[in-house]
Amino acid sequence: MTKNPDKSATCQPHPLEDLVRMDRIPHIWCSGCGIGSVFTSCLTGIRQTGIPYNQFAMVSGIGCSGRGAGYINIDSFHTTHGRAIPFATGIKTARPDLNVVVFSGDGDLFAIGGNHFIHAARRNMDITVICVNNLTYGMTGGQVAATTPHGAKSSTTVAGNPETPFNLPLLAYASGATYIARWTMLHARDLADTVEEALNHRGFSFIEALSPCPINFGRRNKETALDTLKKYHEKTIIKNGANPAELDIDYSRGVILGKFVDIDKPTHDEMYRKMYWPQETTE
Amino acid sequence: MKPRVLTGEHFMNGDVACAEGAIAAGCKFFGGYPITPATEVAEHISVRLPHVGGTYIQMEDEIAAMTSILGGAWTGVKSMTATSGPGFSLMMETVGLAVVTETPCVVVNVQRAGPSTGLPTQGAQADMMQVRWGSHGDYEIIAIAPASPQEMFDLTITAFNLSETYRTPVFIMSDEIVGHMSEKVVIPEESRIRTVSRPKPSGRRDRFRLYKPGANGVAPMPAIGDGYNVHVTGLTHDEKGYPVMSVDTQKEMMDRLLGKIRNNLDDIIMTEGYRLEDAEIVIVSYGVSSRTSYTTVDEARKMGIRAGLLRLITVWPFPEEKIRRLAGQVKGFVTVEINMGQISREVQRCAGGQVPTYSVGHPGGAIIPPDDVIQVLREGF
Numbered sequence: 043m044t045k046n047p048d049k050s051a052t053c054q055p056h057p058l059e060d061l062v063r064m065d066r067i068p069h070i071w072c073s074g075c076g077i078g079s080v081f082t083s084c085l086t087g088i089r090q091t092g093i094p095y096n097q098f099a100m101v102s103g104i105g106c107s108g109r110g111a112g113y114i115n116i117d118s119f120h121t122t123h124g125r126a127i128p129f130a131t132g133i134k135t136a137r138p139d140l141n142v143v144v145f146s147g148d149g150d151l152f153a154i155g156g157n158h159f160i161h162a163a164r165r166n167m168d169i170t171v172i173c174v175n176n177l178t179y180g181m182t183g184g185q186v187a188a189t190t191p192h193g194a195k196s197s198t199t200v201a202g203n204p205e206t207p208f209n210l211p212l213l214a215y216a217s218g219a220t221y222i223a224r225w226t227m228l229h230a231r232d233l234a235d236t237v238e239e240a241l242n243h244r245g246f247s248f249i250e251a252l253s254p255c256p257i258n259f260g261r262r263n264k265e266t267a268l269d270t271l272k273k274y275h276e277k278t279i280i281k282n283g284a285n286p287a288e289l290d291i292d293y294s295r296g297v298i299l300g301k302f303v304d305i306d307k308p309t310h311d312e313m314y315r316k317m318y319w320p321q322e323t324t325e
Numbered sequence: 326m327k328p329r330v331l332t333g334e335h336f337m338n339g340d341v342a343c344a345e346g347a348i349a350a351g352c353k354f355f356g357g358y359p360i361t362p363a364t365e366v367a368e369h370i371s372v373r374l375p376h377v378g379g380t381y382i383q384m385e386d387e388i389a390a391m392t393s394i395l396g397g398a399w400t401g402v403k404s405m406t407a408t409s410g411p412g413f414s415l416m417m418e419t420v421g422l423a424v425v426t427e428t429p430c431v432v433v434n435v436q437r438a439g440p441s442t443g444l445p446t447q448g449a450q451a452d453m454m455q456v457r458w459g460s461h462g463d464y465e466i467i468a469i470a471p472a473s474p475q476e477m478f479d480l481t482i483t484a485f486n487l488s489e490t491y492r493t494p495v496f497i498m499s500d501e502i503v504g505h506m507s508e509k510v511v512i513p514e515e516s517r518i519r520t521v522s523r524p525k526p527s528g529r530r531d532r533f534r535l536y537k538p539g540a541n542g543v544a545p546m547p548a549i550g551d552g553y554n555v556h557v558t559g560l561t562h563d564e565k566g567y568p569v570m571s572v573d574t575q576k577e578m579m580d581r582l583l584g585k586i587r588n589n590l591d592d593i594i595m596t597e598g599y600r601l602e603d604a605e606i607v608i609v610s611y612g613v614s615s616r617t618s619y620t621t622v623d624e625a626r627k628m629g630i631r632a633g634l635l636r637l638i639t640v641w642p643f644p645e646e647k648i649r650r651l652a653g654q655v656k657g658f659v660t661v662e663i664n665m666g667q668i669s670r671e672v673q674r675c676a677g678g679q680v681p682t683y684s685v686g687h688p689g690g691a692i693i694p695p696d697d698v699i700q701v702l703r704e705g706f
Contacts, residue, residue, distance in 0.1 A: 063556070066567065096552045101396070112556060112568060117549040119399065120558035120568075121392065122422050128356075128389035132396025133549060135382045136354040136404065140549060161385040318375035 061085045063115045070109055074267030076227035076253030077107050080174050083230050087237025098141045101130045103150035105181045107174040110145040124154030127162045130169045138311040148175040148189040152208055163217035166245045168309040176255035184258030195262040211302055214248040215286040221247035222303040226274040245309045327376040330515040339477040339503040340365035342510045343433055346481030347405050351520050353379035354404040356393030358386055361445040362501040363435035366407035387412035391419040394430045401548030403485055407433035413452055420494055421460035422559045427492035429523055431484045435504040438689025448501030449689030450612055451664035456496050457641050465586035468496040468641040470612035474508045486521040491585055492543050502613045535566035542585035586642055595638035604633025606706055607651055609672050610661040611637040614693055618661050621695040630702050648675035656706050657681040661698055663689055
């Protein structure tokens with residue numbers, strides 16, 4: 043017989059409590075949603091770097107994932123739809139010593155914000171972009187996104203999505219990102235380690251975190267939260283260094299996870315300094 | 326490092342003078358996107374900023390440029406962008422974010438004729454209502470209209486000072502003619518230039534309230550990294566900066582946002598009177614149009630018409646009291662501006678039907694000749 047837990051034991055604080063705005067809890071994320079897990083991995087990754095928290099800033103755009111900035115207990119910015127990356131670029135350009143994390147969703151970062159993503163990657167801005175990809179516009183009620191699979195149903199594609207979705211790692215690679223990885227929210231520890239590695243990486247790092255939206259995507263596509271997790275468990279393949287061109291999200295072939303790109307290249311800040319303040323950079 | 330303030334006499338155009346004014350004010354970050362006729366502001370400041378330890382970045386579009394300066398501003402750095410009509414339209418959503426998050430920054434609009442692509446190389450003053458109401462929601466803003474390259478220098482410094490004082494975006498509503506006109510610009514010694522920096526918070530960090538107003542209705546502003554763990558959101562938020570979806574919070578926030586401007590009008594509004602003492606007819610004008618209006622007043626006086634000029638240096642907030650008071654003393658107003666009657670409506674509103682108000686407008690692309698105004702002065706009253 044198992045023993046009842048000791049009722050008199052003092053309540054242990056959550057290990058990430060110092061990084062969470064506890065006065066903002068409970069959060070808005072639905073049950074079955076994966077954003078909270080991705081967020082936890084993100085906070086864990088931040089903690090693992092050992093860098094003082096006041097040297098971080100988090101920037102979000104709009105949407106469910108965009109609420110991330112509201113829950114982290116560091117300097118955090120909830121900006122306009124699609125514009126987290128240019129806001130982060132402004133922070134990083136004005137104060138290159140800060141560590142800037144962009145935490146937002148696929149709708150925010152890749153439809154309205156697509157232009158900013160490719161240019162920040164091209165410049166190799168030294169920021170870390172974490173994209174929670176739930177394949178839909180969750181907050182507005184499940185409309186089609188730039189990542190919605192072809193044929194998938196949404197509130198604006200009731201007969202099925204006629205369009206082709208982005209392969210995000212390939213887009214990041216083609217744009218010049220120097221660190222690219224993909225995990226699902228189920229791979230919490232890998233994701234946290236990847237966030238830590240990405241934060242320590244000098245240059246533009248991009249992490250795609252696949253995450254279920256059972257309420258607004260799953261419901262229309264006959265997929266419960268558990269179904270999605272099963273797919274994450276059974277139909278994903280870890281293949282570090284995979285060719286970004288092979289990274290389409292197609293569960294019939296298996297979805298590839300891992301670290302695909304990790305290149306050492308001068309960052310925007312380093313190049314700016316070398317160009318304009320060469321006396322500072324030469325030893 | 327080259328000197329920050331280029332003390333001395335120069336012959337420079339308005340755009341360049343604006344860039345120099347920004348640097349003299351302490352601007353250290355510029356997020357740009359080139360557009361005629363504001364391009365020279367970005368070009369000049371891109372050359373100059375690295376010399377004073379600042380950074381320039383050319384963003385991928387105007388939305389990104391405007392957004393980047395908000396990020397820059399929150400690092401504690403004075404930040405600016407410059408644009409013209411089409412770019413200004415793109416920036417409007419982010420202007421709202423700057424207002425609601427109380428982010429100090431300066432936006433220069435070197436206006437050209439529109440709508441749409443319009444006349445890119447020819448001036449207008451037709452974005453005056455857009456700057457007031459272009460972003461969604463209620464808000465108050467500060468907009469200044471320089472009339473010469475010298476004022477592009479001087480008033481850019483003023484714009485930074487006001488934005489730092491009131492934690493709000495401040496607009497320099499110039500136009501192609503002033504932007505591209507070259508004149509003598511006198512840059513004073515650095516010690517004689519008054520610059521203002523946003524007050525920083527002090528006291529216990531755990532009790533800190535990001536939007537708790539100080540004496541002038543404005544809260545001190547920490548920078549990223551100061552350890553205040555600020556949360557900044559475009560959602561309706563309480564004094565702590567946390568989103569709260571309630572009518573009460575919305576009201577409290579709006580009262581603060583509107584109040585900090587409306588309760589400090591005397592500190593913000595700048596006007597200039599010319600031969601107003603005994604004037605019977607008042608020309609209201611601003612920016613480049615005010616230059617022809619000075620001539621118009623003199624010409625009219627020669628013809629025996631007792632005209633005077635009220636030049637708006639600050640166009641927003643609008644000097645309502647001033648117009649209202651004048652309305653009780655004069656025969657009427659004539660508003661001279663390069664648009665089809667934007668500020669004229671404000672004059673009419675403030676005159677409140679006491680006296681006739683006329684608009685001498687222009688569709689854009691040229692300055693208004695004094696004769697057009699004199700004709701109205703002779704026939705209208």
